[in-house]
Amino acid sequence: MALLPILQYPDPRLYQKAAPVREITQDIRDLVRDLAETMYSAPGVGLAATQVDVHKQIIIVDTSDARDTLLVLINPEILASEGVQYREEGCLSVPGIYESVERAEWIHVRAMALDGKLFEFESEQLQAVCIQHEMDHLRGKVFVDYLSRLKRNRIRAKMQKQQRLSA
Numbered sequence: 215m216a217l218l219p220i221l222q223y224p225d226p227r228l229y230q231k232a233a234p235v236r237e238i239t240q241d242i243r244d245l246v247r248d249l250a251e252t253m254y255s256a257p258g259v260g261l262a263a264t265q266v267d268v269h270k271q272i273i274i275v276d277t278s279d280a281r282d283t284l285l286v287l288i289n290p291e292i293l294a295s296e297g298v299q300y301r302e303e304g305c306l307s308v309p310g311i312y313e314s315v316e317r318a319e320w321i322h323v324r325a326m327a328l329d330g331k332l333f334e335f336e337s338e339q340l341q342a343v344c345i346q347h348e349m350d351h352l353r354g355k356v357f358v359d360y361l362s363r364l365k366r367n368r369i370r371a372k373m374q375k376q377q378r379l380s381a
């Protein structure tokens with residue numbers, strides 16, 4: 215098991231697009247285990263492989279109160295969505311920044327599980343926001359990209375300053 219370093223905004227590697235996973239190998243299983251350890255220890259409610267500089271379509275989410283319900287989504291797709299919701303979002307790649315962005319209220323998702331089988335489910339509320347947020351990472355999109363240029367520039371400057379101070 216290992217804690218993986220999380221890329222910090224505005225690292226250009228956060229803008230890389232992830233490739234689909236062709237086959238569940240031991241490397242993929244090891245990666246998912248490390249992603250989970252990294253997410254729980256942060257702590258966070260979701261993490262995309264992109265954020266640890268692995269550009270494969272893998273996300274993990276756990277929005278349960280007990281933090282004991284890990285959802286692993288490989289090659290996730292949103293087959294249908296409905297409605298609109300706004301919730302304050304944060305991101306382990308943009309620590310200390312919380313902003314609301316527009317998300318679908320309800321989504322129907324298809325993904326591959328760690329056993330290689332496809333499965334489908336419906337999601338809403340916080341979990342649906344989290345899945346949409348993490349799926350954006352796979353497309354090379356960070357939630358602050360939805361904000362105004364002014365706000366984004368302010369966040370970028372703040373992050374770069376923090377990173378200089380901690381370097």
Ligand code: NI
Nearest residue numbers: 304305306307
């Ligand atoms: Ni994020």
